[in-house]
């Protein structure tokens with residue numbers, strides 16, 4: 026699927042409003058330094074400029090967003106209680122945001138890339154989306170994802186494939202790839218993603234932005250398709266994706282609702298008092314690719330900076346159970362819930378929840394160009410045929426011992442560095458040959474630990490580098506504070522199109 030414009034570069038960001046963090050945009054709007062209409066219009070213009078190249082926003086609501094921005098500006102002028110009242114009540118007042126299409130956003134499609142759901146339109150908002158709207162944020166539209174949110178690249182037969190703004194011939198990751206691509210392109214500043222195996226963190230890594238998978242159970246997962254079943258509700262996480270680290274905590278506070286209290290997100294974090302650990306790879310799983318030397322090097326530089334700036338000693342270690350990350354993820358994802366109910370099969374979900382698709386027949390149709398499904402989704406139904414819902418004792422033991430070891434290691438003050446993925450953003454469809462690489466992220470869904478993906482600049486070929494920061498349960502503030510520090514130290518998000526590569 027090489028396109029003639031694969032070597033094109035994204036047009037540079039001309040409007041400086043597009044490089045202001047969401048939380049500062051809200052402040053500027055409250056202080057009447059800029060209107061919400063100006064901000065929303067700037068983002069609409071940028072989406073219209075870049076979307077033909079990246080195919081990230083699959084349905085917009087620009088006219089409604091501009092009307093809502095007009096109401097915001099009126100409210101700001103009429104508010105007599107002062108700026109603080111607005112900040113308290115509506116911390117994101119007038120700031121635009123985007124939403125992964127698998128979430129319900131009123132009036133927007135909610136197909137999750139499934140052709141049979143093409144005409145499904147949401148009548149209500151998912152709770153996480155509603156909370157952002159209630160905080161004053163204005164949705165601009167919905168963004169692309171993988172078919173049924175279950176692949177490492179955002180491609181489906183409803184909307185096509187999303188492209189990586191750093192190199193259009195590469196994938197934006199999955200399953201929240203539309204969010205990753207649009208935010209990195211400067212065409213959205215904050216967005217909503219979901220993650221049951223890395224679907225926030227992989228696109229954030231491939232697109233050089235920040236993303237947080239919260240501690241399991243903290244942000245409500247309702248209002249997404251497909252709904253998780255079996256034990257999956259404990260692994261699926263809804264979380265923020267953004268260009269600037271300072272937007273992570275305010276977004277998480279809003280999206281978590283009353284449960285945000287459990288995370289003590291306003292407490293100060295003294296990084297020099299934390300214990301840091303660095304694990305360079307999964308210990309050699311034969312299923313995953315070796316970690317790219319540039320990622321190993323980037324992680325080493327993080328260790329050096331932490332030691333030099335904070336005076337801490339980072340302990341480099343190996344964790345042998347990580348070698349079984351994929352097997353642990355696969356076993357737990359297909360395990361029955363506590364009442365013995367097995368999860369809905371992928372083959373059923375592919376048929377919109379009805380009868381199962383028949384994998385071999387679907388593959389045959391695909392070979393003739395007649396299947397409405399992607400080869401990745403069909404491949405998953407084939408693999409599922411051989412997956413048992415009774416995992417081996419050995420794998421369960423590995424999971425238990427990994428959980429115990431990591432929880433003991435991290436305690437209330439530990440942060441672990443681990444590669445976000447073994448490879449840099451792959452060319453389109455290459456994940457078909459390296460599907461198990463997602464287990465670098467997926468293992469932390471099973472463990473329920475909070476993880477922040479943090480960008481670390483660009484590789485020699487101009488692709489984003491990054492690292493995962495992992496903490497103990499409910500200790501999200503530690504990884505979020507470390508991400509803020511690393512943004513300062515390594516420069517955070519870099520504008521795509523300024524890499525000196527490609528042809529304009």
Ligand SMILES: CCCCCCCC/C=C\CCCCCCCC(N)=O
Nearest residue numbers: 174175176220221222223224404460
């Ligand atoms: C045609 C090739 C298909 C091969 C299938 C190989 C099996 C790999 C198993 C699972 C891959 C799942 C990927 C999940 C990625 C993101 C999940 C998420 N929503 O967070």
